[in-house]
Amino acid sequence: MIGIVVSRADEASVHIGDHVRDLGEFERVGEDAYRADGFALREFDDLHLHLDDVAAAFDDPEFVVFVSRHSGDTGPLLSAHFTGNFGAAKYGGSDRAVAPACPNAHREVMGSLREHAPDGYDVAMECTHHGPTSVGAPSMFVELGSDEAEWEDPEGARAVARAVLDLEGVSATGDRSLVAFGGGHYAPRPTRILEDTDWGFGHVAADWCLSDLGDPREHRDQVAAVFEASDATRAVVDGDKPALEAEIENLGHRVVSETWVRETDGVPLSLADDLEADVATVDDGLRFGDVAEAYDSGYLVVDLPPELLDAAHAVDPDATVEAGLQTALAVATDENGNRLAGPAAFPDKDAYEDFVDRLAALLAADYDAVTRENGDLEAVREAFDPAAASERGVPEGPKFGRLANGESVAVNGEKVDPTDVSRTERITVSVDRRERTRERVRRPSDAEGKGN
Structure with a gap:
């Protein structure tokens, strides 16, 4: 009453x-x-x-x-x-x-x-x-x-x-x-x-x-x-x-x-405390993912491969961060939350695999081939090589740009194809989970979550 x-x-x-x-x-x-x-x-x-x-x-x-x-x-x-x-x-x-x-x-x-x-x-x-x-x-x-x-x-x-x-x-x-x-x-x-x-x-x-x-x-x-x-x-x-x-x-x-x-809006408070202890503090760049709301179980803390993050950010930094927020409970970030930076906590192994698959799909938009085998992710592409172009007598400027875009150019009466001035770029990253498992004790407030 x-x-x-x-x-x-x-x-x-x-x-x-x-x-x-x-x-x-x-x-x-x-x-x-x-x-x-x-x-x-x-x-x-x-x-x-x-x-x-x-x-x-x-x-x-x-x-x-x-x-x-x-x-x-x-x-x-x-x-x-x-x-x-x-x-x-x-x-x-x-x-x-x-x-x-x-x-x-x-x-x-x-x-x-x-x-x-x-x-x-x-x-x-x-x-x-x-x-x-x-x-x-x-x-x-x-x-x-x-x-x-x-x-x-x-x-x-x-x-x-x-x-x-x-x-x-x-x-x-x-x-x-x-x-x-x-x-x-x-x-x-x-x-x-x-x-x-x-x-x-x-x-x-x-x-x-x-x-x-x-x-x-x-x-x-x-x-x-x-x-x-x-x-x-x-x-x-x-x-x-x-x-x-x-x-x-x-x-x-x-x-x-x-x-x-x-x-921490909508995030169970005991989960927030645990993730700040295991991943990073909010004031140091921790961001909670979409699945953190009302979550009340254990999780995996994974040290994300920096080479994979660098490659993915180079392709699409916003999509890279979004992949983390959509699959992880929490991710460490820097640059005001605009870049993933280090460990992340996932609900389980499948969520981490989903994260890696999303980054692989991002790389596929910019690389000729992306494969996963024996715990390694490999991305390969043929890229324009400015040094090779200079050796063929191509002047810096518009013709560099045309070759980089996959077009042939003429230099001193000779045709120069993009394949003549390209190099193979290869990124090989171990994506095996370097994980620390956290078994959480469910607390009464965990089930309440948002709206209390």
Whole structure:
């Protein structure tokens, strides 16, 4: 059951609550209490940020949603955020405390706000700010803003109500939650990540929140509390914050880049950890293949033959990388992901053989013959030999180009055929699997994959 909190001291909250009851077909079960399938709604006289331990008014809610107004200079806005104070409590709650977050529900409500937003409204997530900090269950604010015109707008209130009701059956947390530190109040980097990946966010500490926090080395317990309240072990840090990053690492958590977050979209987290240990780190060029999504078994780590990669990249670098991404769980790359470079992990031997066959097909487009025998791949072609052409008196320039294209030319009254100035190019590569087998232990999160 999801608890919905309405404050009579907040006109926008009252309007949103009216639409929630109307759309959700709530029935009155008490003086200030209403119920519908999956939801309970309670009305209170006090402002939300002063409602401590409000979850006790509900019957063991999964999480609590405060429907509220948003005040600011942003124009029409629908928003959602968690509550807490990184310094002194100026607007409810306790000093240096954060409330338990519901990152999975927050991710879902943000998507619904974008879906239902009326024309002219923006949608944003905000950083963690104000109270209450003692709720009794995971919670979040979902808001209508940013001035009286919007607080009274029935379309805006109805959009927030629909987004809240879309939360029916949604769990408060999942296994793909991040904490964010740094950046602006409206969290541009977390907002991008939230929209583009399957990751969600717990608490977000904007730069002004970190100013309230002070030296993270002196407030390590509060940094730890942010992770605990967010059910997260990974953080995205915006800007240069070495002291904070060191404390995060000291707590046993991990600072990850936006590149890492995007690359692990849909990939089971334990698989990502294993592949980073066995192949390369994401920040050093690891890219996950199409088959990595929801994969939960062992794999082969193969040191790809560099001569084969060089030859294939010379023919078609994009197709070479694509062959890796379509057959492997993960490949090491360089040149910003534009070149395969070293080891790769494949689900099994057949997948590796498929990869080699694809590269052989690429080479066949540029070579006269490509064969595989006794563990070797051989590619042979007749190629234009500039030195031989010069010896036959062919001047550099257009005639070189015609010979290279397979045309005959005349030089001093004599015909020179392409075969007269060609050389045999031969590439022989051992494609036997130089493999390291990884037997993975399936973990509970492996089966969940994308969409948690």
